[in-house]
Amino acid sequence: MSIRCPNLPFLPGYSFNPNIGKNKYHLNPIFGFLGKGNMALIEKVKPNMFGPLSDKYPSIYPRGQSVELPGWIMFDKQILSFDGFFQETLQEVRGSPFQVRNVKIYYFLEDGTIQVVEPKVENSGINQGTLISRQRIRFPVPMDDNFYDLIDFNIGKEVELYGRVFKITNCDKFTRTFLNRCGISVPDPIIGPEDPYLELRSHDKDACQPKKPNRNKDSLGKFLENDRKVLHFKAYWDDQMTEYGYLHSLQLRYYLADDTIEIKELQSESGGEPGFLFLKRAKLPKRYKELPPVGSNANYTVLNVLGSALSNRRYIVDPLDCGRENIEYYGERDLSIGGVINCYGRKLVLTDCDAFTKEYYAAKYGISEFNSLPEPTQNKETVYIAKPRERELPPWNGFGTYEDSAQNCITVEPKAPNKNLKKFLLYDRVGLDSHILRFKAKMVSKIPENCTRNFIISYYLTDDTIAVFEIGSRNSGFGTSTFASRAEVQLPGQKIYVSKHPLCYTSEHMYIGATLIINGFTFVLTNADEYALRYMELNCGQFPKANLKAIMDKVREKLRPIYKNFVAENIPTESSVITYSKLRNMLCKIMGEDFTEHEMITIARGFSASCFNEKYDRQKIRAIALTELKRYLWDDLDRLREYFLQTDYLKAGKLTKKECYTVLKGARLPFDNELLEKILEVMKKDNECKISYEEILQFLNRTLCAPPDEPPINIKNQLWWGSEPLAEAGKLIDWCAFNKYLNLESTFKEAIEPNSISALEKTS
Structure with a gap:
């Protein structure tokens, strides 16, 4: 009180309790302004009873001599840091009445808040971190009307924060400099007391040891030293003397981290499964008698010394381990080339090892010779190849599918049948590649009306299913609908109620001219769409x-x-x-009935002579593009050139089609996407399919041979790739290319006159 009111001495009679006669202790909500025009609810600190105390001025400066600025501006991000400690009483540790806990005290100059943090120490056993969150802290009673200020913190002082006394021992360089500039003398750092509990643990180590004997083996060090270090040996087990026995080629792995052994069987001529686990990873005993009882491998032997009731039992640990059996396990010293180990009654002979194993034994045991042993020959006369027996299932009863019935017969728990996931992922739809082959079909029937019906048969490559859709003709009496839903279709002439799944239509049965029987109706495939023909030609090995x-x-x-x-x-x-018809008639007479319509279509598509004249050529596209530029008053070729140069970081003068498209779109040319695609299509490309952007700039330059303006057209409709159908391939066949592929020129030259030969060469 005397520090804050130096006008009155701190003597009896000169001070009194300010709470006498006071019956309201709430804080008066007062609205103030934080800056210009920012009205907020603030808390006014009650002034000192001995004189006015204003928060507008720092308490360390005389009134009227300090800068009139808010503290959050003057002291932003300026923190005073003090080191301190406090003592915590310990009642459960003998010889250590208390422990010393070191803390950090932070004083925030911008608002006078205080935070106390205890640095975390690993394995301390106590909760550490923030002890007192950031806030303004009042003095203890009876001086709780005011808050702690920066002059209350200094080296050697003790501060009481919420009933806990902290002793300040040191501060950082910034704190010392700041207090010195404020006229406050900062003493030298003091040394805190030593922790009696840490001294007890350092001097008397036996006081912290467990009372019970500890027989746990510390294997952590061995694990950290030998983790991922494995010794590999090749071995064999000759079981040819027994009935149906054969020679087992094995691979033995010894894990140095925990002395465990794992044995796998390699693939052999006897039909053994590759990678078959011969012995699960575990310690391998040298002598095996029987399965060990429960608790035989435990570290402790517990003795019941008193009582048989549940509440009166007493147990102690047997220090002599009476009845404990020591089991010897195979170690790294027992493994060597030519050695024989006993694997639960089976004699395994080690024949060879890998390079790491040789280096390990050479470095640790000084072994230098590693001569591999040959395996005995396989006696093919006595070899018995065990073929897995197929499970005989009852015949299908007609309910559900064959897969569901077979799955219910294999297991009692109902499970969905397994599907060919690999095939599904291979033939699943990817973008425009649907992996669906669509064929046009006609129905073969004794009813004349059915023969005029049009059908679309879709074959799904993902699961070999077929769906039939009918396209209704006008005034035919048949509407457009699904004729047969998607499902597997069985080949005709098979038994239905059998245990095995009958054969179904596959991709080999799908070609133009094939006859399919679906649900008792006969269909003939007459044509296919472009995607199906193209897909079958690209995958000709499958078709x-x-x-x-x-x-x-x-x-x-x-x-x-x-x-x-x-x-x-x-x-x-x-x-x-x-x-097409002329060549088809000639080949059908020669090839006979085995020559199908699909094969003829393949020949016609391979040697097609159909030509296609584009409606819009390069000059037409340039005229449309320059008309659009003139229409929208676009003339910024210099900036477009800069965009191209910036994109071409290799300075090669050429960019890919995608990069050119990106630059043209980024330059905000008044073109639709269809027009941009057409412009890039008519550009010349090199061997790497790259386009010279100088050619694009000349193409868009109106000052270079500008064509006349084009009348406005619907660009999105006229320049769309599907607006103008392409010519159907195969109607006309290149006769010269067909004969050249046959490569029978010697016979051809003997059959015709020299004039005809020269004329034919000119046409080709």
Whole structure:
């Protein structure tokens, strides 16, 4: 009190209790301004009874001589840090009445708040961290009207915070400098008292030891030293003398971390499963008599010395370990090339080891010779190859599917049948690649109306299922609907109520000209969509009807003896193009009934002579693009050039199509996406499919041979890739390319005149 009111001496009679006659102790809510125009509820500290105390001025400066700025601006992020300690009483530790706990006291200058933190010490056994959160702290009673200020903290002082006394022993350099500039003398650091509990533990180590004997083996050090170090040996077990026995090739692994052994069986000619676990990882005893009883391997032997009732039993630990049996296990010293180990009655002979094992034994035991032993020969006469017996299931009863019935017969618990997940992931839909083959089909029926119906048969490669959809014609009496839902379709002529799953239609049965029987209805595949034909040609190994090389090999063998007459009768007179129907009629007569319609379509697509004239060429696209630029008053080629140069960090002058598209979109050209795609399509590309951006800049420059303006068109509709259908491939066939692929030129030159040869070479 005398520090804050130096006008009155701190003597009896000059001070009194300010709470006398007071019946209200609440804080008066007062609204103030925090800055200009920011009104908030603030707490006014009650002034000292002996004189005015204003929070506007720091308490260490005389009034009127300090800068009139808020504390959160003057002392922002400025903290006074003090080191201290407090003593905590210990009643449960003999010889240590208390323990010393070191703390950090932080005083925040911006608002006068205090925080006390105890640094965390590992394995201390007490909760450490923040002891007192950041807040303003009042003095203890009877001086609790005021708060602690910075002059209350100094080295050597004791502060009482919430009933706990903290002794300040040191401070940091910033705190010492700040207090000195404020005119406060800071003493030298003092040394705190030593902790009697730590002294007790350092001098009397036996006082902290457990009373009971500890027989636990510390294997942590061995584990840390030998973790992931494994000794590999090759071994064999000759079991050919027994019935159905064979020679087992084994791999023995010895783990140095815990002295355990794991044995796996390698693949052999006897049909053993590769990677079969011969012995699970565990310690291998040298002598095995019987299964050890419960508790035989425990570290303690417990004796019941008193009573048999549940409440009067007394137990002690047997220090002599009476009845404990010492079991010898195989160690690293027992393993060597040529050695024989006993694996639960089976004699395993070690024949070889790896390089790490050789280095380990050479470094630790000084062994230098590691001669591998040969394994005995396999006696093929006595070898018995155990084939897994297939489980005989009862025949299908007609309820559910074959897979569900088989799964319910295998296990009592109902489980869903396993599906071919690998095939599903391989043929699942990826973008526009749907892996669905769609064919156009006609129904073969005695009813004339059914023969006019149109069907679409979809074959799903993911699970070999088939779905049939009907496309209704106008005034036919049949609507568009699902004719047969998606499911597996069995091949005709099979028994239904059998235990094994009957054969179903696969991808090999799907080709143009094939006949399918679905739910008793006969369908003939007459055509396929472009995706199906393209997919079958790309995967010709899976679809032999779409393998052009195999088909032409068959045609070559058939035409070899009659190729002379074949070429002489069918040489085109006007051009080197022949129609599809003409070539089909010729090949059907020669190839016979085995020649299918799909094979003919494959030949026609392989040697197609169909041409396609684009509606919009390069000059047309440039005229449309320059018209759009003129229409939107765009003329910023210099900035576009800078964008290209910035993107081309290799300074090669060329960019990929994707990079050019990104630059043109980023330059905000007034083009639709369809027009941008067309512009990049008509650009010239090099061997790496890159485009020169100088050509794009010249293409968009109106000052270089600008074509006349084009009338406005619907760009999104006219330039869309699907607006103009492509010519159907296969209607016209290149006769010269077809004969050149047959590679029968010698016979061809003998069959025709020299004039015809020269004319044909000119046309080709």
